[in-house]
Amino acid sequence: MKDRLEALRREALAQLQEVADPGRLNDLRVQYLGKKGQLTEVLRGMGGLSAEERPVIGQVANDVRAAIEGVIAEKQAAFDRADTERRLAAETIDVSLPGKAGARGGIHPLTKVTQEIEDIFLGMGYTVAEGPEVETDYFNFEALNLPKNHPARDMQDSFYITDEILLRTHTSPVQIRTMQAANGKTPLKVICPGKVYRRDDDDATHSFMFHQIEGLVVGPNIRMSDLKGTLLQFVQQMYGAQVQIRLRPSFFPFTEPSAEVDVTCTQCGGHGCRMCKHTGWIEILGCGMVHPKVLEHGGYDPKEVSGFAFGMGVERIALLKYDIDDIRHFYNNDLRFLSQFARM
């Protein structure tokens, strides 16, 4: 009987060695190990064995079964592995193809620049004040020390609606409105962003509508040196710690003394280039100490308080920042333009 078992093992292992597909493997498993399989059949003859032989033969039978089962399991695992590999190979995709992009959109570059400037001043303790775009002559001009027929009104030729109502030519009327609303309280620290309008023919550098950001600080002892310090802090946050400022005397009816402010050219670092016309400096804003008459219109006593104000054109800052060649791009709403600013 032992010989039969050994023969069965040899025969089974030889046949299993040849197996090439899972179906045949299953057939062999049934043929040898199934309820009616050859091994079971041999074992049925165990009843005729002596008590001494039975455990010996039983051991042999178990060995044979284990050997066959082991090979079958091995074979089965190999088939499973190959099957998985085949399936994965079939599932392979071209990872170079584009993804299912989420929607893309973005805020306008002028908004981007405005928010950036707002954030710097918010961090310095300023609040943001707003005012109407359609203004009275009083707030836009008279309260800002620009009486009727003042030659400086030429500087900002305006769109009137009636003799007394016009599209504001600057954000400065918000200064007056803010001061009046503050009702004499100090310190006052605000910036005022918004659209302004001037009678200009549109070209690459001029637009009849553009955006300004105005700043105003009023307090008991505000000095021109504070203005310089504030602007230096602002430009260094905006353009980097290496940037310096330079003030040149200028004129605005609502400030005295007044200055234009240049910053180190960000393109060349001050060595001189095309952008700064080889001066190393770029003009970015106008500023000054609030004129006593303006303080009076705002409800303050110029003997008690002083203040500084500054203003800049958002377009100009954006043009310089992104090296944009034509101011009109900002208002055409061309998606090829707008989509370039959809970044952090």
Place this chain on the structure above:
Amino acid sequence: MNVSYRWLSEYIDLSGIEPQRLAEMLTRGGIEIDAVPSRNLGVSKTVVGYVKHKEKHPDADKLNVCTVDAGLGEDLQIVCGAPNVAAGQKVPVALVGAKLPGDLAIKNAKLRGVESQGMICSARELGINDKLLPKELQEGILVLPADTEIGADILEVLGLNDSVLELDLTPNRSDCLSMLGVAYEASALTGRPLRLPEPEKELYPSADKTADRVSVSIEAEALCPHYAARYIKGVKIGPSPLWMQNRLIAAGIRPISNVVDITNYVMLEYGQPLHAFDAAKVAGGRIGVRLAREGETLETLDGQTRKLEPHMLLITDAEKPIALAGVMGGLNSEVTADTVDIILESARFDGGSVRKTSRQLGLRSEASARFEKEVDPSRVRGALDRAAALMGRYAEGLVTEGVAEAVVSRPEPAIVELTLDRVNRLLGTSLSSLEVKTIWSRLQFAAEETGNGAWRVTVPTRRGDMTRDVDLIEEVARLHGYDEIPTTRIEGPTTTGALTKSQAIRRELRRLLAEAGLYEAVSYSVTSPANAARFPALSGGEAAKPIPLAMPMSEERSVLRTSLLPSLVEAAAYNLSRRSGDVALFEIAGVFHSEEAALTTLPHEKPRLAFLLTGNRRTAAWNRTAEPYDFFDAKGVLESVFARLGLAESVAYEASQPAGFHPGRTAALKLRDAHGGETIGYVGQLHPDLQREYDLGDAFVAELELAPLYARADARIAYRALPRFPAMERDLAVVVDAGVAGGDLVGAIRAAAGELLESVRVFDVYTGERLGAGKKSVALALVYRHAERTLTDEEVTEAHARAVQELAQSFGAELRK
């Protein structure tokens, strides 16, 4: 103002300060210099020559062969093509080896076989802007005065060894609209002394009395505080001296004749405009100053007849108007070649009046520009005397004794008091008394020390811009140097920076819309009347009129916009025409409405949000077909907006047919409140007619008011504990009339099913033949839950039945099997 460096050197020693350096000093001091062009554009080795003979070229009709003495000892033979060349002329001669502007090199040449040893030049060839030359000198070669020295360097003769400082003056510094003003400024900056003209010393006593020939009376006293006139007898009209012409040309003024040139020259020198009348044409020698009368006209020097208005200031003689004061002379009193005697005017006219008249008539001149900014009252007489003296010398005139003059008022120099402490406190500096005193003297301001570091400063009338202590403080600051002011931090209590609620909401909306795939647009606040009327429901109603600009620059920009959508529609069309067909744009901006036909108060500026979607939400790709935008994309954007603001449950969408929108695909947005609610905007498809007009495909848009959202937005987050008990889900499908709104079914179910209902949503809408015409099936998923316990089957069934019954009753809904 264009300032000749060499002319300026006449008043102040500029040695060692090159034009570029001077320009830098002036700019840093507050007088901005735009450019410093050299007057010599590349002329060298060019001298004055004398044309001894002229002969016709043997082989060329249009050429002449000239024998020229150029002071070289030997005569030159020069072939010249200019028709005006003639023997006896003094002319510019570019010698062999000379360079002319445009890199032209002069060589020995043969012209049609005849040797030419140089070139006789025109003004243009010497780089002189010939628009500034008398007409007769614009054609052909430049003929120089007969007394010009032969062989002299043409650069010297024509004053081309010079640079021009182009001043870009701020309105307060009109004192620098004069050579003297610029000289004062240069003196203050450099500390060097001035040499000023002294015209009174150049006038010689005459037996003839001015008073016998001219009288002046001012009627319009408010607009003419001072009028002075001189009489110059027997002038000989001719060209002015070359040096004067050169200086005028450098300043950008065309020389005309000695008399006119002198008035212009003195205007440039003193900043005081002058006018010369032909005395023979001034009836009665009686100069008057008055306002124009209704219906009066005047033919001005440019030959145009001007209709005068009663606000315009006139100069008159005994009979008629002879000039528009400060703006332009009359043709009837013009100085011509035949003029013998002259009445010379030097006066002050009200700046505002001159400004108004010159603008209204479109007549802006060097003179009106100076009057508009007010001239220095102390120079009225000086300028008059200076010009009279020059006419004596260069027009052979005899200046009569005395001045005919009327003075209404003569402003005194301003006296301004200030203290050292105030200077240092406003600037943040620590200047000493001596440092400030030095600045007063550099400015030539008389300053009296009144003790305790205080000054009483007498400001000369030439600096009319100095009226307050802060004006003087600016002078101190700029002469001390803005760079020298320290950099400090604001002292005092700290303040907190924060955005207001509406500002924060605007930022949030921009971020949300950008993330939803829309790009932010910025468009013009003014538009055409047609655009302003496109969406009446958004523009304040059918009857509302847009607010027009008084003087628009074009029809397209003539009224304030009443809604944002027309701008976005135009932007979509703009992009479409550039092959960007998938457009998702939004804008946040104000629109302008008013109840008034003519504004007396400011209009309502309503902050709005609008957006437009057209084309595809997703373009076709390797793994998908294109997904075009539809109404529900637009509505979805709005739902995100309202959800972000905590208003998801507060907004209702009601079918609506506002003009400009697709009547079947538009909803009014109702913001519900205790009183029912208000319409805050619309969402829908553009009307197909409008889409066609702009060549757009289906475009889905929305526009809504932001103010109510600012007011109602609720940032508070009311946290609810996560559910601990299971939900029970029941689906429901009903057949209703096609016109029944799904939203109404949802609302009715919510109301009927009661508290146990957690949520209900539409998951399918179906129409088909099997349902019958005019019917649709709506399938809804209902979720029931109780917060404290597990629901029983019975109570859910009961609630569900209530919902079904309500639908049956209110909408005739039949359960679909």
